[in-house]
Amino acid sequence: MSLLLVENVTKRFGGLLALNNVTLTVGEGEILGLIGPNGSGKTTLINVISGVYTPEYGRVIFKGTDITKTKSYQRSRLGIARTYQIVRVFPNLTVFENVLIGALNGRNYGKIVMNKAEERTEDIISLVGLSHVKDFPAKMLNVQDRKKVELARALATDPDLLMLDECLAGLTPSEIFEMLSIIRKIRDERGISIIMVEHIMHAVMNVSDRIVVLNEGKKIAEGTPKEISNDQKVAEVYFGDRELALKFVRRTQENA
Numbered sequence: 457m458s459l460l461l462v463e464n465v466t467k468r469f470g471g472l473l474a475l476n477n478v479t480l481t482v483g484e485g486e487i488l489g490l491i492g493p494n495g496s497g498k499t500t501l502i503n504v505i506s507g508v509y510t511p512e513y514g515r516v517i518f519k520g521t522d523i524t525k526t527k528s529y530q531r532s533r534l535g536i537a538r539t540y541q542i543v544r545v546f547p548n549l550t551v552f553e554n555v556l557i558g559a560l561n562g563r564n565y566g567k568i569v570m571n572k573a574e575e576r577t578e579d580i581i582s583l584v585g586l587s588h589v590k591d592f593p594a595k596m597l598n599v600q601d602r603k604k605v606e607l608a609r610a611l612a613t614d615p616d617l618l619m620l621d622e623c624l625a626g627l628t629p630s631e632i633f634e635m636l637s638i639i640r641k642i643r644d645e646r647g648i649s650i651i652m653v654e655h656i657m658h659a660v661m662n663v664s665d666r667i668v669v670l671n672e673g674k675k676i677a678e679g680t681p682k683e684i685s686n687d688q689k690v691a692e693v694y695f696g697d698r699e700l701a702l703k704f705v706r707r708t709q710e711n712a
């Protein structure tokens with residue numbers, strides 16, 4: 457059984473079909489890359505899985521339970537966590553306090569005593585490499601460290617499924633390298649399944665077990681990174697042009 461099953465999900469905004477009959481699964485301990493051009497429905501899908509939106513049609517099944525109509529905060533208690541495309545940290549709280557909020561919520565809500573939550577917070581802060589700034593207000597941090605705070609807060613909720621919405625955007629190549637190693641660690645050492653929405657192709661290809669491609673709300677391809685980087689249809693929706701597409705296929709093959 458898959459950890460997550462998204463089945464025939466359709467989500468409309470007025471006349472716009474943001475998601476059109478999308479089906480996908482995420483396995484236990486799997487890293488699923490979710491890619492597609494701007495406006496293809498990636499964030500909407502994260503929002504449907506995390507409970508921000510209820511789809512007009514289709515179902516979301518998590519650990520065998522239908523959660524299509526379950527409230528966001530309840531999904532977080534069941535073990536679903538996410539980060540946002542535009543980072544949301546509490547600027548005047550310290551790194552530690554930001555992450556502690558996660559540790560007191562999610563799966564542990566109402567069940568964890570303060571010193572256990574603090575222990576958990578220390579552990580997660582160390583996992584993402586923020587120990588040296590843990591007492592700084594979040595507003596003093598650079599972009600990468602803010603993204604790490606958000607990631608740490610999501611992780612502190614003790615999820616089985618973590619969804620990352622463009623957590624690499626705006627980072628330098630060496631910062632991307634570091635984030636990828638953290639993402640791998642989260643899966644390898646903690647066994648957490650990950651959906652990673654990402655535009656930085658070499659990064660998502662590098663870290664994902666499997667890739668799903670959306671275009672205009674529809675799933676147009678699904679496969680291993682190698683299969684996707686050889687997929688002419690995928691390259692064409694990204695570049696709209698055969699020549700550019702072929703260049704893309706050659707480049708991703710060189711980087712693989």
Ligand SMILES: Nc1ncnc2c1ncn2[C@@H]1O[C@H](COP(=O)(O)OP(=O)(O)OP(=O)(O)O)[C@@H](O)[C@H]1O
Pocket residue numbers: 469472474492493494495496497498499500501541
């Ligand atoms: N709350 C909303 N109200 C109306 N339209 C929306 C809303 N949210 C998203 N959309 C529209 O739905 C479509 C899918 O948007 P979505 O944000 O899911 O795309 P995306 O794949 O995450 O794009 P990007 O790569 O630019 O982040 C777009 O056309 C977008 O304008």
Ligand SMILES: [Mg+2]
Pocket residue numbers: 498499500541621
């Ligand atoms: Mg988006």
